[in-house]
Amino acid sequence: MASEHSDPSEKEHRDQENVKQKYGMDRHKDKDKRKEEKIWSYDSKLKKEKENGFARLPPVKSELDNDGFYLSPKHEKSLRRERGKDEWEEERYTDGSKWRFLEHKGPVFAPPYEPLPSNIKFYYDGKPFKLSKKAEEVATFFAKMLDHEYTTKDIFRKNFLKDWRKEMTSEEKVKLSDLNKCNFNEMSEYFKAQSEARKQMSKDEKLKIKEENERLLQEYGFCLMDNHKERIANFRIEPPGLFRGRGDHPKMGMLKRRIRPEDIIINCSKDSKHPKPPPGDKWKEVRHDNKVTWLVSWTENIQGSIKYIMLNPSSRIKGEKDWQKYETARRLKKCVGRIRAQYREDWKSKEMRIRQRSVALYFIDKLALRAGNEKEEGETADTVGCCSLRVEHICLSPEKDGQEFVVEFDFLGKDSIRYYNKVPVEKRVFKNLQLFMENKQPEDDLFDRLNVSP
């Protein structure tokens, strides 16, 4: 949460609260339970690996047991049983490294664009217009979304046209300037017919496709991390298309460009067989960073953020992390009482900063709100979390519906999902809120003395 200095009890207090809020304990009880079960299935996974007899790598010293044998899944399992669970709950590597050996086949790229059959036409201003291949591809993205509400939104259309024009030949640029004069209907109908045809395919054809997918999965869907064959979560590169932001996103409709091998950074261990780029292409980089868990990354062109290919939740690396999370939650359970007492105390603090923090903490605890980091204005939809709440998002009533000191929340949270709630709060909280709102405009931050970082 917030604060500049670090008295240890306060730090602990914050940490614990972060955990509670981070893992939304109140919010997702059932799901959490299911997830815990998933973790326990790790052992059965090891068993399966054993049965299938996956290839093992040459041993590294520390992967051998005292007698110089492989630390195979079976060994590992029995060792773990011997030493007790605690051993597993410990980080496997203490130096921050995540693995020692990593080998994989690299990503699967999106299939290349297939031009439309010549009888499917695009019309501009009522007349057929033959598009260049590049422009046509982008046009099909739009055509595929024609039924979607998105395509009626002004920002979407504006962004689309701007990016589409970038893909046009200079000739097309001159002629095609008004999206309202563009008619994508024939394309749209064609795609609908295609997907219909796919549904009507015979059993045989469907099976063929399934088998092909299975083959790809077998070839690219697994990697070898240390001694284990692990399932990769997303081994396919995101195909090009139009960006669909959620809520009122200022960048909706922009073109998500096609990712090429030269955009791709490969991460694997030096002593592994490096994945090969497609013939005639090069990777952007091949690195060997065992401080991270990803296998492949690239930079996406809409927000400039980095996308990753990582492992499945069933993998050791994800499972352990998940486990840690629950451990933290368990630790938190032991001290929530103390934390609650502390923030109630802080409601009376003479320091504004601490008061604001304590009230925010109370909301997070009581209502399971998200922390609410700062975000870049204008780059994303306007949404907030607890610490980024603005005066306009809450409404105070000393009395409402027979209850005293009611706070009415109304704001857009993550994914622009509306949060609306009326809660009676304690008098002291109410008074504090009144204080925070004094002399402020609706668009001012409610917790202006708060910063989210530790």
Next chain:
DNA sequence: TTGTAGACTTGAACATAATTCG
């Protein structure tokens, strides 16, 4: 200390498979 890029989790929306029902 502050600002920022990078890493990683989350979950809504969509897609597909499995199951139930008339």
Next chain:
DNA sequence: CGAATTATGTTCAAGTCTACAA
């Protein structure tokens, strides 16, 4: 049996948090 419903899997934008540089 196919249609309808439900369960399960995949995709990917949108969060959170951390490490590190200035």
